Amino acid sequence: MDKVGLVSNIQRYSLHDGPGIRTTVFMMGCPLRCAWCSNPEALKKEKQLMIFDQKCTLCEECVRVEPEAITIEGKLKVNRALIHDIDLLAQSCPYDVFEIIGKEMSVEMLIEECMKDEPFYRNSKGGVTFSGGDPIMQSDFLLDVTRRLKEEGIHVALDTSGGLPWDHWKELAFEVDLILYDLKFHDEEKHVQYIQSGNAVIFENLDHLSKLGKELIVRMIIVPGVNDQLEDMRLRCERLKQSGANVSLIELLPYHTLGKGKYIRLGLPYPLNQRVEEYESNVENLLELIKSQGFTVQTRNP
Numbered sequence: 001m002d003k004v005g006l007v008s009n010i011q012r013y014s015l016h017d018g019p020g021i022r023t024t025v026f027m028m029g030c031p032l033r034c035a036w037c038s039n040p041e042a043l044k045k046e047k048q049l050m051i052f053d054q055k056c057t058l059c060e061e062c063v064r065v066e067p068e069a070i071t072i073e074g075k076l077k078v079n080r081a082l083i084h085d086i087d088l089l090a091q092s093c094p095y096d097v098f099e100i101i102g103k104e105m106s107v108e109m110l111i112e113e114c115m116k117d118e119p120f121y122r123n124s125k126g127g128v129t130f131s132g133g134d135p136i137m138q139s140d141f142l143l144d145v146t147r148r149l150k151e152e153g154i155h156v157a158l159d160t161s162g163g164l165p166w167d168h169w170k171e172l173a174f175e176v177d178l179i180l181y182d183l184k185f186h187d188e189e190k191h192v193q194y195i196q197s198g199n200a201v202i203f204e205n206l207d208h209l210s211k212l213g214k215e216l217i218v219r220m221i222i223v224p225g226v227n228d229q230l231e232d233m234r235l236r237c238e239r240l241k242q243s244g245a246n247v248s249l250i251e252l253l254p255y256h257t258l259g260k261g262k263y264i265r266l267g268l269p270y271p272l273n274q275r276v277e278e279y280e281s282n283v284e285n286l287l288e289l290i291k292s293q294g295f296t297v298q299t300r301n302p
């Protein structure tokens with residue numbers, strides 16, 4: 001039977017998620033909880049409800065389907081814990097106040113969507129990138145999708161935190177052409193503080209990827225005052241070298257707060273507020289340090 005995956009978004013004509021022009025498929029679910037996550041809608045492997053309450057006209061149609069969860073007293077008030085059916089609720093509003101994030105797609109459906117952009121892949125030496133959330137949360141589904149894409153000769157990249165044990169995604173890692181790999185801290189205590197889990201499994205997976213010989217682009221979001229210390233970066237570089245991983249590039253990405261509005265629409269607190277203007281202050285030193293460790297490095301806007 002055709003497997004089903006849960007997709008949060010499909011972004012076409014991506015230029016930063018691997019070589020050439022790419023289609024980036026964002027999957028639902030992530031094993032980590034980074035304080036600076038800009039895709040909070042994709043953290044859980046289940047459908048999510050976003051509420052755009054400024055679109056509300058107070059027409060009360062939604063109260064008919066969710067009378068316990070919704071009250072209209074001069075403004076829309078939603079008690080998320082009392083909602084019975086987010087799909088019905090979303091359908092009830094004529095003004096698109098409610099948006100469901102997470103679309104169930106079969107392997108065939110996703111292949112069809114990806115292959116619409118095949119001419120762009122061929123002309124630009126691009127392909128498909130699976131991102132998220134973290135795509136390895138749905139590795140079983142993506143293994144089938146990847147094998148089909150590879151049969152069509154399409155380049156496939158995997159954008160992962162590496163936060164799940166190797167057994168969960170080793171077959172998928174074997175099939176893809178390129179891995180975009182996040183390294184957030186060398187310091188485990190800080191990793192626990194800001195990511196809510198340790199980083200031992202992430203470094204272990206690096207060793208496994210090294211044995212596979214997979215090409216890696218290592219990506220690091222740099223959060224001023226949190227993970228931009230030179231010593232931690234030096235240790236991350238040392239660990240990368242020690243693993244023997246086939247790192248073709250290190251990319252530094254500046255922290256941004258563009259995802260903040262999503263937290264409000266999901267009813268979640270925003271976990272981190274750092275002063276983004278400080279980013280420039282340490283980035284030149286980080287670039288120099290990474291170069292001195294023998295890596296090719298670049299920085300770019302998100």
Ligand code: SF4
Nearest residue numbers: 056057059060062093
């Ligand atoms: S149905 Fe939509 S517009 Fe009408 S009250 Fe509910 S949220 Fe507001």
